[in-house]
Amino acid sequence: MVIxxxxxxxxIKKIKESKDLDDVRFVKAYNGxxxxxPLGGILVTVNNGVNIVNSFAGGFVGNGKVGENIKSELKxxxxxxxxxxxxxxxxxxxxxxxxLPKADSDNIISSINVSEIKYSQEYEAVYRTxxxxxxxxxxxGE
Numbered sequence: 001m002v003i004x005x006x007x008x009x010x011x012i013k014k015i016k017e018s019k020d021l022d023d024v025r026f027v028k029a030y031n032g033x034x035x036x037x038p039l040g041g042i043l044v045t046v047n048n049g050v051n052i053v054n055s056f057a058g059g060f061v062g063n064g065k066v067g068e069n070i071k072s073e074l075k076x077x078x079x080x081x082x083x084x085x086x087x088x089x090x091x092x093x094x095x096x097x098x099x100l101p102k103a104d105s106d107n108i109i110s111s112i113n114v115s116e117i118k119y120s121q122e123y124e125a126v127y128r129t130x131x132x133x134x135x136x137x138x139x140x141g142e
Contacts, residue, residue, distance in 0.1 A: 007106055007136055008048055008074060014103035020095045029077070039081045039125050042088045047075040070138045076130040079123060086117050089128050096130060108136035 016026050029047035076096065080088040093114060100109060115129040 007108055008072070008134065010105075011074075011100075011103045011109075011132075012046055015096055015099050018095060018099055020099075021092065024092055029075075039079055039123060041081070042084075042092055043079045044092070045077045045079070047077070048072065068138050070134070070136055072134045074132040074134055076132070077127055078130065079120070079125045079127045082119065082124050082126055086126055089117060089126060093128060093130055100132075106136065108134045110135045 012026065015021065024042045024044055026044045026046055029045040078089050078092050080086065080092075097112065097114075100112070109132050111133040113131040113133075115131075117126050117128050119126050
């Protein structure tokens with residue numbers, strides 16, 4: 001179950017607005033496959049993974065508000081053409097992580113994990129995955 005949530009989209013939007021990431025393209029992941037091969041530059045695929053929904057008795061999360069507690073993982077795969085090496089990936093991840101405190105104004109990110117650098121023969125690119133664990137209340141109304 002994937003739940004559309006403006007909070008997650010706001011985080012990505014705020015990250016994309018950074019001047020430090022002007023040369024980085026952000027695209028939504030499509031079944032885990034890249035459409036652009038070979039890569040022309042640094043590319044970040046955004047994948048809002050499976051959400052775990054915890055419902056409450058009566059549907060109330062408190063103070064007369066109806067909603068659910070959502071636990072989700074947002075994965076950002078940062079790809080860089082192999083010939084460019086890992087420098088672009090490291091710079092991009094560092095920039096994103098530095099932007100997170102401002103981008104996550106609702107404090108829904110509960111943990112951050114960065115994978116090792118890997119090589120994709122299919123895309124002739126090196127990549128890393130930045131995983132963000134999210135935990136938030138999704139209000140449905142009053």
